[in-house]
Amino acid sequence: MTNYALSHLQQLExxxxxxxREVASEFERPVMLYSVGKDSGVMLRLAxxxxxxxxxxxxILHVNTRWKFREMITFRDNLMKELDLDFIEWxxxxxxxxxxxxxxxxxxxxxxxxxxxxxxxALNNGQYDAAFGGARRDEEKSRAKERIFSFRDRHHQWDPKxxxxxxxxxxxxxxxxxxxxxxxxxxxxxELDVWLYVHKEQLPMVPLYLAKERPxxxxxxxxxxxxxxxxxxxxxxxxEMKMVRFRTLGCYPLTGAIESEADTVPKIIEExxxxxxSERQGRVIDFDEGNSMEDKKREGYF
Amino acid sequence: MTxxxxxxxxxxxxxxxxxxxxxxxxxxxxxSVDDGKSTLIGRLLYDSDQVHDDVLEATTKASGKFGxxxxxxxxxxxxxxxxxxxEQGITIDVAYRYFATDRRKFVMADTPGHVQYTxxxxxxxxxxxxxxxxxxxxxxxxxxxxxxxxxxxxxxxxHFVIAINKMDLVDYSQxxxxxxxxxxxxxxxxxxxxxIHFIPMSALVGENVVHRGESMPWFQGSPLLDHLETVHVGxxxxxxxxxxxxxxxxxxxxxxxxxSGTLASGVVRVGDKIIALPSGKQSTVKSIETFDGQLxxxxxxxxxxxxxxxxxxxxxxxxxxxxxxxxxLTNGVEAMLVWFNDAPMKPGSNYLIKHxxxxxxxxxxxxxxxxxxxxxxxxxxxxLGMNEVGRVRLDCARPLAVDSxxxxxxxxxxxxxxxxxxxxxxxxxxxxxxxxxxxxxxRTDSHDAGSNVRLQDKRHISTExxxxxxxxxxxxxxxxxxxxxxxxxxxxxxxxxxxxxxxxVQVLDGEILRLGINRDLGFNGADRWENQRRAAELxxxxxxxxxxxxxxxxxxxxxxxxxxxxxxxxxFHQVFCNAPLEACEGRDTHGLYKRARAGEIANVxxxxxxxxxxxxxxxxxxxxxxxxxxxVQKILDHLSNNGLLES
Numbered sequence: 001m002t003n004y005a006l007s008h009l010q011q012l013e014x015x016x017x018x019x020x021r022e023v024a025s026e027f028e029r030p031v032m033l034y035s036v037g038k039d040s041g042v043m044l045r046l047a048x049x050x051x052x053x054x055x056x057x058x059x060i061l062h063v064n065t066r067w068k069f070r071e072m073i074t075f076r077d078n079l080m081k082e083l084d085l086d087f088i089e090w091x092x093x094x095x096x097x098x099x100x101x102x103x104x105x106x107x108x109x110x111x112x113x114x115x116x117x118x119x120x121x122a123l124n125n126g127q128y129d130a131a132f133g134g135a136r137r138d139e140e141k142s143r144a145k146e147r148i149f150s151f152r153d154r155h156h157q158w159d160p161k162x163x164x165x166x167x168x169x170x171x172x173x174x175x176x177x178x179x180x181x182x183x184x185x186x187x188x189x190x191e192l193d194v195w196l197y198v199h200k201e202q203l204p205m206v207p208l209y210l211a212k213e214r215p216x217x218x219x220x221x222x223x224x225x226x227x228x229x230x231x232x233x234x235x236x237x238x239x240e241m242k243m244v245r246f247r248t249l250g251c252y253p254l255t256g257a258i259e260s261e262a263d264t265v266p267k268i269i270e271e272x273x274x275x276x277x278s279e280r281q282g283r284v285i286d287f288d289e290g291n292s293m294e295d296k297k298r299e300g301y302f
Numbered sequence: 303m304t305x306x307x308x309x310x311x312x313x314x315x316x317x318x319x320x321x322x323x324x325x326x327x328x329x330x331x332x333x334s335v336d337d338g339k340s341t342l343i344g345r346l347l348y349d350s351d352q353v354h355d356d357v358l359e360a361t362t363k364a365s366g367k368f369g370x371x372x373x374x375x376x377x378x379x380x381x382x383x384x385x386x387x388x389e390q391g392i393t394i395d396v397a398y399r400y401f402a403t404d405r406r407k408f409v410m411a412d413t414p415g416h417v418q419y420t421x422x423x424x425x426x427x428x429x430x431x432x433x434x435x436x437x438x439x440x441x442x443x444x445x446x447x448x449x450x451x452x453x454x455x456x457x458x459x460x461h462f463v464i465a466i467n468k469m470d471l472v473d474y475s476q477x478x479x480x481x482x483x484x485x486x487x488x489x490x491x492x493x494x495x496x497x498i499h500f501i502p503m504s505a506l507v508g509e510n511v512v513h514r515g516e517s518m519p520w521f522q523g524s525p526l527l528d529h530l531e532t533v534h535v536g537x538x539x540x541x542x543x544x545x546x547x548x549x550x551x552x553x554x555x556x557x558x559x560x561x562s563g564t565l566a567s568g569v570v571r572v573g574d575k576i577i578a579l580p581s582g583k584q585s586t587v588k589s590i591e592t593f594d595g596q597l598x599x600x601x602x603x604x605x606x607x608x609x610x611x612x613x614x615x616x617x618x619x620x621x622x623x624x625x626x627x628x629x630x631l632t633n634g635v636e637a638m639l640v641w642f643n644d645a646p647m648k649p650g651s652n653y654l655i656k657h658x659x660x661x662x663x664x665x666x667x668x669x670x671x672x673x674x675x676x677x678x679x680x681x682x683x684x685x686l687g688m689n690e691v692g693r694v695r696l697d698c699a700r701p702l703a704v705d706s707x708x709x710x711x712x713x714x715x716x717x718x719x720x721x722x723x724x725x726x727x728x729x730x731x732x733x734x735x736x737x738x739x740x741x742x743x744x745r746t747d748s749h750d751a752g753s754n755v756r757l758q759d760k761r762h763i764s765t766e767x768x769x770x771x772x773x774x775x776x777x778x779x780x781x782x783x784x785x786x787x788x789x790x791x792x793x794x795x796x797x798x799x800x801x802x803x804x805x806x807v808q809v810l811d812g813e814i815l816r817l818g819i820n821r822d823l824g825f826n827g828a829d830r831w832e833n834q835r836r837a838a839e840l841x842x843x844x845x846x847x848x849x850x851x852x853x854x855x856x857x858x859x860x861x862x863x864x865x866x867x868x869x870x871x872x873x874f875h876q877v878f879c880n881a882p883l884e885a886c887e888g889r890d891t892h893g894l895y896k897r898a899r900a901g902e903i904a905n906v907x908x909x910x911x912x913x914x915x916x917x918x919x920x921x922x923x924x925x926x927x928x929x930x931x932x933x934v935q936k937i938l939d940h941l942s943n944n945g946l947l948e949s
Contacts, residue, residue, distance in 0.1 A: 018549070021605070164726045167429075190407075266318055269314065273309055
């Protein structure tokens, strides 16, 4: 700090804070989407930093699918209470009525109803004109071209060919009634940056990120954790205890674990530096087709 | 990955201490697909071990379907993103890639070579420290090289790497490299780029991208990645001029009032004197707050919360600066504009302008010329089309606190937004204004917001004819000074003397203005400036009628007087009534200072509002030691010496 220079983490942090403050000042009803994952955790800390010593001036929203890991929900509830945040949860009531789940209805239908539709409902319901998300551009190729401020029409759809140019730190915050903007303050962060920041800030994280012996079964070459008794076991399938951890968190039947001994944050960073596999490898949802992510985003998925 | 050796030597804990936080470099790559740009980026990522196995496997699979390299992995496919472009084989937008070495994290904006290149390049370049400009060694410097280089220099990038690629196809010829270098150097003399670096390479084979290779032993310089790791960009930041655009006012409780924002430039310390614009109110910094505790000093680009020792009215869109080094507060902005929209820009149209955290409406009053991006010639045109660059003048509804873009990217840049579609239609870079030229030009253009109407000279009688009839050369005498410094007394005595010389002259002072034409105005910063602006406009009208005007107003701020000078144009003479505050307070016949001291009235110059002594006054009068007659004679001498008292 004495040589008037900022490190890359500090620079990323300042840029994100600037973005969060711009949105809070320019939009009438912003909301921050919180997914309980590491990126959301970092984004939440940045929001605290943006408004300290005042409180975060918008709601924190979790779109739940009822199929998240149990540890995620425990962690979420404790954190929201501890930080005294204005927290709301949304679960698609249609999904509850029809008891939608990945085993009964398949991955695609579950994701569409509980995540994509659930998110749209939650945003319409709250009449939010701006929603923060923790997505990063390095996650996936189609994200590389997404703006920090991603404009959505009345139907929450994204048109990759008609995006607003973004220059300097001047963000166009004008929207018509009913339209909205998704905002990604972590756009320029990488997975490595996120973990370096978690380490630097000593941020609390869901323990599932750290390696531990957990009951898992192998399906389609991926370790799936048996998190509750809603998971039907196939013939001859018995859960075994394995040292595993998760690189991303979502619905437990759709999230693959990796075998790992990394039980501290520095060990996670070390593992990542030496790893030859990308982060989204563990996400069942991305395996469908070459452009699955882009197609989902056009529909309104985050 | 490239981290591994250090990681092995140090172990993770020590490694994190040493390399957990690195420097960040933002760069732009420009060139067309034909130059092998995607291959270069792919090579950079691949050779620096940034490509994960699962991604590589998917790319290898895709190489069979879309690739152009046969059985080899087509590295270009590593960086292709969207479905549409993959099918059409073109890049259509700005894509961002990230990679890191132990030393630095890199953010790489990848922009296309052909379609809409200007818009996309400008977008990518706006955030970058460095540009990698690709040249195909077989083709040499092309028109597109000129385009790319010009846009990068227009956006203020100070470091260029000229990557002369496909050296494998010219037999790694040193002569060819030198030939291209000479041609580019000659061209680049017209750009203002302080640091240009040439590297011969072959991205396809992998020479001089990450590894040196063996094909070009005659090249002594570093490969691209080495250069990117070591190039010094730290001194590009402006740490001289404090500029703090206020994003938001934080009031968590009655005892705390803080201003949040990101320093656009400069350094601020607790205790520093500051001025808030546009109000002109001054205070000192009480504290610099962050989530992680209070700071003694903050610098650009830190995002902080500032508290002040005085309760002055500051809101979002205002600017905090140093009193002795403030930006120009102006409604009129001259700028280079990059036009993004399908519908062409026609002078007279009105848009929203976003500048720092301020947003207001702006009319483009004039399109001075278009720049031909290929050869940099200036062309006179009636409108500006998509992807074209031109110099324009804007008239903003509210004054903006601006600097020139070359001095300050943060306070010298803006975007224009269409009111109907909300599209971002242009990006602008503010140019230092040529004042005399500007004032002259201003007179021919209407300031009528939202209209296409231009001021046409419908008059039959010329200013010269009027001057002849009245037998005089009109002027504007602008007298500034503290309240009770003697401005009005001098003005009215001077009026008498000029009248005696058969001259037609009008005095405008605070009382005349505020009891009549300006009775709708108060005394806050914006109203005070409007009071002066109207006085200047009246004086200008008088000038065209052949009549001289003597204006006696406190007019405390330098930039406001400067604007008055711009409105009037030629014939503006500034007089400074120099009297110290004590002397003025001593003459306090109306009890103004007394009431200000008692806190009964606010915004009294000298007490709770600043007075900036003029540096450009034509005449400085000592109103303490010299009599009114002596001072009036001084002014008459000045007018006479300038030929203004002749018949």
